[in-house]
Amino acid sequence: MPNIEEHSRISLARTGKDYAEIHEWIDKDPLTKVERHDITKIHEYGQMMLNRYGSEGLQEYLQHIHDDLLARFGHVKEDLEKSVQDTLAYFGVTARPSKALPSEYETLLADLELLRQAGVGPDDVIHCQRVCRKALEIASKINKPVNYDLIARGGLLHDLGKAKGRADDHGYVGAEIGRSMGIPSEILRIMETHVKAGLTPKEASEAGIPEKDYTPETLEEKIVVYADKLVDIIYSPDQVVSSETEAETRFTEILTAHPNLAKSKEAAQRQIRNHLEIQFMINSI
Ligand SMILES: [Fe+2]
Ligand SMILES: [Fe+2]
CATH class of the missing domain: 1.20.91 (Influenza Virus Matrix Protein; Chain A, domain 1)
Structure with a gap:
């Protein structure tokens, strides 16, 4: 001293x-x-x-x-x-340089750039960012282990296919683009399964893509489907809700009353099933 x-x-x-x-x-x-x-x-x-x-x-x-x-x-x-x-x-762990971003942010920034470079329009990029945020928010409310990296990247990249396709084929198209870029298969599955909450083989055939079952199966796939539809409702030009919470509490009623948001009767039923399943998980202790 x-x-x-x-x-x-x-x-x-x-x-x-x-x-x-x-x-x-x-x-x-x-x-x-x-x-x-x-x-x-x-x-x-x-x-x-x-x-x-x-x-x-x-x-x-x-x-x-x-x-x-x-x-x-x-x-x-x-x-x-x-x-x-x-x-x-x-143990071979070295500190990152203090100015470097955490790797997960670097990955998301690279994914954002990937969307733009692929030709996804500015409005669709904003939509993808919203879905990414919403998916993470939903995941945080579920009392089950979830892969946050997968949800964040899947939410951000789910509409990569809008660079080329716009209709029911854009999930499959996005996965094809992503595959050529080396995107992990779990994220490709999120892209493929998000359209209309999972196309049936018949719907896939009508959309002109390989005839198989595109039903979302993993929790991460289901969460992105849900977040995508919630974002559609929240930012609908028809202003169907006045708060984000309302999109969840009135989900069934809104999809039933607004065919443009539901896309089809079959899709609406799948979306509502997915909504109920996720809400059950959110409300379970
Ligand atoms: Fe989409
Ligand atoms: Fe979307």
Whole structure:
């Protein structure tokens, strides 16, 4: 810990005065030294310092206690940090440079750029961002383990196919584009299964895409389907709701009453089933 001379030097550098009297009063007498460092006495001694030396003297008294604590424990903090770093390095974990973004944000920014580069229009990109946010919000309310990375990327990329297709084929088209870019298969499945809450083989055939069952199966696929439809309702030009919550509470009624949002009767039934399943999960403890 700093001795009286060092404390005085620090005060001199800080204020232009050495306040040696204060530092001597605190440190010099071994019989009172411990008591004069007691932080429970700060109010009493602080008042005395204020009366004798003014607010600057009071500050130097407080700084003395502070500098002692720093000298005593500062190295503990440094040793601990060094020890943690050494341990992490031993296991091959190295700290990221502080200016770098966390990798998940870098991935999402790259996905956003990928949408634009692929030719997805600005309005559709905004829609994709909204679905990404909504899907994460829904996921956070479900009391089950979910893959947030998958939900975020799947929500953001689900309409990649709108770069080329617009109708019922855009999920399949998006997955084809994504596959050529090396996007993971779980995200391709989210793209393929989101259209109309999962096309049947017959509907797929009518859409001119491979005839298979596109039903969403994983929780992540179902959440993106739900988020996509909620965003459609919330931002509908017909202004069918006045709040995001209302889109959930009136979901069934809205899809029944608005064929343009439902797309088809079959799709509406699948959307409502998916909505009920997710709401059940949200409301289960
Ligand atoms: Fe879509
Ligand atoms: Fe969408």
